[in-house]
Amino acid sequence: MSTALAPARTDERLTGVPGEPLDHRRYRRMRFIRRFEETLLQLFEEGALNGTTHACIGQEADAVAVTEHLTEGDHIFSNHRCHGHYLAHSGDALGLMAEIMGKEAGVCRGLGGSQHICAPGFKSNGVQGGIVPNAAGIALANQLSGNDAVSVVFIGDGTLGEGVVYETLNMASLWKLPLLVVCEDNRWAQSTPIAANMAGSFPGRFSAFGVPVRSVDSTDVAEISQAAGQEIAAVRAGEGPRVLLIHTYRLCHHSKSDDERPEQEIAERWLVEPLVVHGRRLSDSDRLRIDDEVETALGEVVATARALP
Amino acid sequence: MSTALAPARTDERLTGVPGEPLDHRRYRRMRFIRRFEETLLQLFEEGALNGTTHACIGQEADAVAVTEHLTEGDHIFSNHRCHGHYLAHSGDALGLMAEIMGKEAGVCRGLGGSQHICAPGFKSNGVQGGIVPNAAGIALANQLSGNDAVSVVFIGDGTLGEGVVYETLNMASLWKLPLLVVCEDNRWAQSTPIAANMAGSFPGRFSAFGVPVRSVDSTDVAEISQAAGQEIAAVRAGEGPRVLLIHTYRLCHHSKSDDERPEQEIAERWLVEPLVVHGRRLSDSDRLRIDDEVETALGEVVATARALP
Amino acid sequence: MIFAKELGDTLRGALTDDQRVVLLGEDIADPYGGAFKVTRGLSTAFPARVRTTPISEGAIAGVSAGLALAGYRPIAEVMFGDFLTLMFDQVVNHITKYQTMYADQATCPVIIRAATGGHRGYGPTHSQSLEKHFLGVPHLRVVAASLYHDPRVVFADFLRRDEPVLYVEHKLLYPQHLTLPVNGMVGDLIATSSGMLPTVRLSAVPREDCTVSVLAYGYQAHLAAKIVERLAIEEEIFAELIVPAQIAPMDWAPVLSSVTATRSLVTVEEGAGGWSWGAEAASVVSRELFGTLRRPVDVVASEPTIIPSSKAKESAVLVGSAQIEAAIRRAS
Amino acid sequence: MIFAKELGDTLRGALTDDQRVVLLGEDIADPYGGAFKVTRGLSTAFPARVRTTPISEGAIAGVSAGLALAGYRPIAEVMFGDFLTLMFDQVVNHITKYQTMYADQATCPVIIRAATGGHRGYGPTHSQSLEKHFLGVPHLRVVAASLYHDPRVVFADFLRRDEPVLYVEHKLLYPQHLTLPVNGMVGDLIATSSGMLPTVRLSAVPREDCTVSVLAYGYQAHLAAKIVERLAIEEEIFAELIVPAQIAPMDWAPVLSSVTATRSLVTVEEGAGGWSWGAEAASVVSRELFGTLRRPVDVVASEPTIIPSSKAKESAVLVGSAQIEAAIRRAS
């Protein structure tokens, strides 16, 4: 069905240099997402961008970890906070930047914008919850086709408010669909703390439907990746749907400038954010070098994107 | 808000004779519902009725048991299979019969018909699931008013397919609403066995939202009543929403003539249906007397209803 | 040639010929075969691709969307069209958006079949014709079953094209015989068809001799045809009945050419009046044929209220033969 | 007199005066006070009756219905009107049915407030004006916020009556100043109001001197007013702008009396074209004033497609000042 508009444009300085150690690669890829988002927020402040955006600052490890285990034929459905997922999947910084700038060279020709992205193996939509059955349908297609592809859907903690999520968990479980739900619990939904949004048991929300849940309370890309790898392998092996529940934190505001969370809480989380946690595994000089490479590459992307018609 | 069209018309021979033992009363009330439903099905076969109906034959104990603990100010929201609930609540056989006959004297003037009933303290609607938040809203009203009234909603096992049920469980739990969900698990939803409809854990569907579940696998009105009494008392005491999960069986077809379930399965359930189970507590002569009284009273209801304009 | 059976055979043919076709819906599996028995036998023949679902209309639509995005051809059954409300978000914000908002990098050809309509005493929540609320959803086709349209032709069109479609099947059509045009005739009426998903025109006499055009779909078209036939025979009142399959977006050309001849139009639908199907027809025809009409377009629709359960009260609310006949008389 | 602030004050007044009023919605609690800040301060003042909810639009509507059935006056906020889709079942099959199907033994006066509309680059799922799909839902009133209607008057009407209502608030109205008629004027335009929930008419000159009537609501009415004013001053093109608060069911009388004078009508809305608000207007006006119009009714609506995120593409799709001006010129 899908016919790509153009091959995704990637840059090794952003997505990983052949032969570099895994730790470097992971750091680079997270740094790439982080700096993309920060750049975007800056462009918004400059007034260079239209509309709105939801940055995933603080959650970069999730995207990088999960996509490490995906392969050609797998599919990601993402939500409003989709940039990290998309960049980890495709590396296509220019396509996404151009999209958010509303340019014709954008990955959806400027039609979709920040929340509505499509590229081979990837889609997102900005309506909470509804993408979950969509991802399950893709999983059903894979099951019917008899391939071993995995359909992954990213949702937030707040999205567990939407009933269609449960309808889908039930159906996916009944039909043993090859679906992985990645629930990024960043403790907040827009302005609402999880305590005001969710009663009962977080993992119980899934296990009640016979869907196994793997919880990871971590911002460490290595730890998340290990869990993601096992879950994806199980789904790929035909064991039915599974949930990877990642307890993480969003360090930036929800969308553009709305943040009323306790400063202390945010400050504490900056101490354990993915780049800090994983960055320790690299030498200072390697980190600085990679930071630099990412900066240069991203600078080129922004310049190119700005110059686009 | 509610302004009754007319006071509910009751007949002691159907709803309970003052001073009679509880066992007699319960038998009478269940017998009343049973015979009302059977009469209705017969009238349909005769072609005397229009539309469709969902009889609750086999599930009479649930309605009788739950309503024993409700009082003025409490509210019942029921579903497509609402006759038993309504009759146990109001005793208004004539109003319901006239309603299903489409007569002006019907409890909703013939506008609602079998599935859409309203009377003081009682409402029903024929759309699966949507009544659950409606009942929760009534519970919220009671909470805001500071009274100790209980809002009860009856749903079937299959209705756990609807997402809005979970949305509501979450909200009711967060807000500690005085809501009792009575889930009548009759093993089938229309033609679909529970195994094809529900993955995972039945009580887990509720407890995942922090809503305590009391399961009763019984058709014994006494046993169900005991459980219902405790659950309703807890809700009334302000402990938040609770679920009474009754595993029962529907002995008749789903609506009018559609039944493809295994005959053997149905036959086995006839051996443990509520009237048989509870009837053992009465002498043969008491049973026959009550049967007779119910028959006479119902006969009068039908004759009166038929003669209505 | 019972419609429900022909429709079932059509679905069987689609499942046989096209491995991409998947049926989803509540209680559609054997031995039950759906509330209106349309899918009877199909789950036995195609167990993997004919799936009874839990009672989850939102997820049925949403899973169908995913299947379609992945290249399958899902056909979702809605037991009662009244419950299309629970699919509204998937239809409006997912299914019909994907192709365009993704700059044509994906398609989402979901087919939703819904049993609609009243006159059976099912009451307020099981009798509605809610399709009017889906008219004008961008990128959604709404198509109505009728006795003049071969479901094979209709579904061949659905499966050939990449757009999502809502197909409404009035319950009262299920037990009826299809009356497809044969040799240019349907019974005693002259029948003309035009278009890929044809608009059928029926009249007792050539268009030039008709004094009113009647635009109707679904079960109401069947009622209207009987009236058109009877008025012609008994009273020499000649109307041309126009029965589109696709009711949105509309190909107005056949309507305009008919009304150009008759200079009078009545539209008929069972849905509630007010912002209904016929309103758009009236708007378009009044504009396109401005100054040439003999009388205003008459939009016949049901009372804008709940559909009562009682037979007498239901008849007073829903459009039936009496209202159609009166309107044709007025307008002829 | 910023609209968002006035609306917030109106809600505060309602909460103060009427113990039955309860506000529900996503992120409406302090310190956030809602995505558009309308409810800021209210949860602090009325913690029990102003409740932030989980992200559960269906249950928000459904719980509101229960509150209303129990005698309360729930006001539910929908963060983006695009998500009204998820309330559709509650609106169509529950809220608007109860009173009538229960033979007036209950009422269900739910008020739903939805932030609608585009022109902000929010893209396909956060920019829509979906109210057209709610027009003609039996027993539902649809009312549109405008700068010419005092929200206090509007909510007083809602709370006085027992019917459910959908109140659409175009996002671009929030930061604007209300421009209520003062001494029969709005700026340089003559203003006349009629009705309980008034229909406001604005024109530079008396109606007799106007050559076109313009029917618009919400943000589009604000755009249209500026054009009406400018065309009058700069080019002596005189139009009468009619701005209803209640857009369904419509009181057509003020429209008909205006068009009787001008014999020309343009309708304007931001929703997608096709079976839109204006279609019913065209249908009614073409019928009621048959033979007296100078030209067909012109229905101006947005392109029937997704609303793009890119500014340039969004402007090409959504109705804005350019389309309104062109239509008024054509029709005058």
Ligand SMILES: Cc1ncc(C[n+]2csc(CCOP(=O)(O)OP(=O)(O)O)c2C)c(N)n1
């Ligand atoms: C159906 C729907 N309702 C409301 C919104 C508005 N909204 C956008 S993001 C958001 C919060 C989502 O929270 P969560 O799922 O925790 O994801 P996070 O933003 O924290 O990543 C809300 C309410 C929406 N996009 N869709």
Ligand SMILES: Cc1ncc(C[n+]2csc(CCOP(=O)(O)OP(=O)(O)O)c2C)c(N)n1
């Ligand atoms: C939203 C909705 N979807 C589908 C139906 C059609 N329907 C009526 S009853 C029923 C089965 C309900 O099963 P369950 O909840 O187990 O209740 P039971 O009939 O067994 O009492 C279905 C699917 C409906 N009424 N509402």
Ligand SMILES: [Mg+2]
């Ligand atoms: Mg979150």
Ligand SMILES: [Mg+2]
């Ligand atoms: Mg059941």
